[in-house]
Amino acid sequence: MATKASRSAARVMIAPSVLLLLGWMVIPLALTLYFSVLRYNLLMPGANPFIGVENYTYFLTDPAFTDAIINTLLLVGGVLTITVLGGIGLAILLDQPMWGQGIVRILVIAPFFVMPTVSALVWKNMFMNPVNGLFAHLASALGMQPFDFFAIAPLASIIGIVSWQWLPFATLILLTAMQSLDSEQLEAAEMDGAGPLARFRYIMLPHMARAITVVILIQTIFLLSIFAEILVTTNGGPGTASTNLTFLVYAESLLRFDVGTGSAGGVVAIILANIVAIFLMRMIGKNLDT
C-alpha cells in the first residue's frame, strides 16, 4: 500500500464490504431509533403516532429498569470475578507437568462447546432441581433440606451456570499466557529469594495481566447480553430478581408486544454497553501499550 495508485485501488476494493457492513449496522439501528419514538403496541393496531421521549421515560422510570441494571452489573461482575480467579487457578494447575495432561485440558475446555440453552437446561433439571436434581439428592443423602436454587437464589444460580460456561474460555487464554512465561524468569526469581507466593505476585500475575484484560473485555461484551440462560431457567423471576437488561427489553417488546418501549430499551442498552466499552478500551489501551 505504498503508492497513491495502490491506495486508491485498495479503497475501491474494500468499498463494497464497508457499504455492506454499514447497511447491516445502520438500517437496524435507524429502525430501532425510529420505533423508539412511536407509540407502537402490537395489541393495539391502528395509527402509530409520534410521542417523542415518552417510551424512554416509561422505560427508565420503570422500577424494573433499576433492578435490571443492578442485576446486569451483578451478573457481569460476579461471572467475571469467578471466571478470572478460577481461570488463574486452573491455568496454574494445568501448567504443571502431570499425567494425562492432554485429556484433562480437553475436559476443562469442554463446557465451552455446550450451547447456552442446553447447559442451562442440564443445570436446571439435572443438578439444581429441588426434587430430582443431583444437589437435592446429595443434600438428602447428607440429611439436609434440599435447596431450591432458582426460587431462593435465582441470580446467584444463573451466575453459577454462566461462570461454568465461561470458565474454560478464561482458563484457555490464561493457560496460553502461563505457557509463554519464560521458565528462567521463575528460576531467577527463585534464586533471588522469592517464595511461591512472591513468584505468583511479582512474576506470574504481571505476566498474565494482558491476558486477564483480554478475558475481561471479551467476556464483558458477551455477558452484557446473557439471555438464553435466564429464559430457560427463571424467566427473569421471581418478580424481577433475575431480569437483566437484555431480558427486560425482551419482556417489554415480546411479552407485552410493546415494540416502542422495547426499542427504547434497546437504545438504552446500546448506550450503556458503549459506556462500558469505552471504560474497557481505556483500561485495555493502558495495559496493552506497555
Place this chain on the structure above:
Amino acid sequence: MGRITLHGVTKNFGDTEVIRPLDLEIEDGEFVVFVGPSGCGKSTLLRLIAGLEDVTAGRIEIDGVDATGVPPAKRGLAMVFQSYALYPHMSVRKNIAFPMRMAGLDKAEQNRRIESAAAALNLTDYLDRRPGQLSGGQRQRVAIGRAIVREPAAFLFDEPLSNLDAALRVGMRMEISELHTRLKTTMVYVTHDQVEAMTMADKIVVLQHGVIEQVGSPLDLYREPRNLFVAGFIGSPKMNLMTGEEAERRQAATMGIRPEHITASPTEGLWQGTVGVSEHLGSDTFFHVHLDGRADPVTVRAGGEVSLHHGDMIYLTPDESRIHRFDAQGMRLA
C-alpha cells in the same frame, strides 16, 4: 567466601545419565570455566550447584557446609542466565532491587547498592527504563547488576555472552574479567566457546558427555592436554592430529601438532605439500596445506603478510619438542 566442593555428584534425567559421578573443587575467589561441546551437561552441572536441580547422588558443599538439600535462595549464590531472565514489567531499578526486596533489606541500603552497581556497570542513565527498551549488552549488565547487589558467595554464569554480537562479546568478556579482579568473588562460568574459556579462566574444566576430561589452568590445557578430546577442543585453530606412519615413527597411535608450531618454507622441510585454502587475518595467516598422500589438510600458522597462493608447493617442519603423542585409547603419552 565461596568455596564450592562437589563429591561424587551425579544427575540422571529418567534413564539418561547426564552427569556421571564427578568430583570438583572450586577455590574461593577463583574464576572457573566449564567448557565443552553443546549438550555435554555444563548447564546441568551449573544448575545443580545453584540448586535449581536436585542431585541424583553425591554431595555439594559450599564453604565446607553441606548444601545438597538447601533451596537455591539460601545457598548465597547468584546466577546470570543465558536469556538474562530480567523481569520485563519492572524497571531496571526494580529489577536490580528485587533480590534485596525479597531479602527485606531497608530502602536506604537498597538504593546505595543500586547506585553503586549502576555506576560500576554504566547503567545510571537507564535505571528507569524497562528491559524491553535496552540493547542486548545493557540487558546483560542489568542481569549482572541484579546478581552483584546480592553480594553472593559466588556468581554463576550460564553462557552469558552467547546472545551478543561478536564485538560486544569481546567487550563484555573484559568487563566480566575486570569485575572478577575487582570483587575477588568466586565465579563459575559456563561456555561452549573455548576462546572465552582460555581468555577468562583461572581454571578450566573441560566436560564431555557429563565427564570431566581435564581440569587445569588455560596454559596447562594448552601445553599438556590429557587426552585427544582436550587436545582437539582447546586451541584455535584446532591442533592437527595425524595417525599412521608419522605417528608410528614417534611411537604413538596419534600425534598432534598445533598450527603455530609448524614452520613453513618454500624450499626445504620434513613434509611436502601444496597450499589449499588460506585465511588472512592480518596479524596471522592460516594455510591449509594438503600433504602428499594424506586426506586431511594440515593447518599452519604463518606471519601476517606471507604471500603464498593456492596450489603453491610448500615444505613443513614441525617443532619436535612441541609434538603431542597419544596412545590408542587417546590418552597422552609422557
